[in-house]
Amino acid sequence: STLKGFKNQIKSKIYQVQGDFIIDSGKNTESGEPEPIENTIAEDLLKLDSCPWINSISPSIMKSCILKSDEEIEGIIAKSTEENLVNGPLKGYIQHGNKKLTQNGCAISKLIATKLQVDIGETLIAVFFLEDYTGRAKPRARKLKIEGIYETGIDQIDGNLMFVNSELLLPLTVENHWYSQIEIRINTELIEKSKAKVKTLTKDELSKLLATKDTKETKIKVKNTTKKKVKKSIKRNNINRNLKYFNCVKSNY
Secondary structure: HHHHHHHHHHHHHHHHHOOOOOOOOOOOOOOOOOOOOOHHHHHHHHHHOOOOHHHHHHEEEEEEEEOOOOOEEEEEEEEOOOOOOOOOOOOOOEEEEOOOOOOOEEEHHHHHHHHHHOOOOEEEEEEEEOOOOOOOOEEEEEEEEEEEEEEOHHHHHOOEEEEOOOOHHHOOEOOOOOOOOEEEEOOOOHHHHHHHHHHOHHHHHHHHHHHHHHHHHHHHHHHHHHHHHHHHHHHHHHHHHHHHHHHHHHHOO
């Protein structure tokens, strides 16, 4: 029971920070640079936001970089966020900082802050690497101010993610391939209510519900079949009409 509760707590933290579902490129590798996805795909996915069981859909940009302080360096992934630090994915985990990140602001974990020997309000140098037309990696340095420090207690998050404003990363992306992943957060409360409702249904109520669904599906199939038949009939009539006209013209000659 204790172990199960601990596992659920870890899952809850990961889902809050990263989302219940993550959609990203199939080319991604565990330790490589996050591959971007096409904007058109991201736009189509964002339309799912109207679904009642979805709480939010958040696109994010992710870029690998090297963080450098006066004393140390550390490899990390910079991830964009548009939300206020205390109300967004880091809600409950922010130890310092309580606002939306500025263009040159960042939020790092307590773990990374300790490794780099820095604190809130201090500055870091972030070095990103972009490929030029020859395929060579060119360094791009950015000076960042630490505007937030968080701690989730999960090394997978604390040891790998730095949160920044999307305005910092957008100029470093490829044209029409801005986002690295789409995070979907589901409406757990609504889903649980639906599950509970299904469990309380009697056998007769469930049969009636399924019968109603089958009837609706049958009506849709009949409607679609009728449409196809009408289209074929119209097409056939048009062909016959054209043949009659052609034969009439031919006989005149």
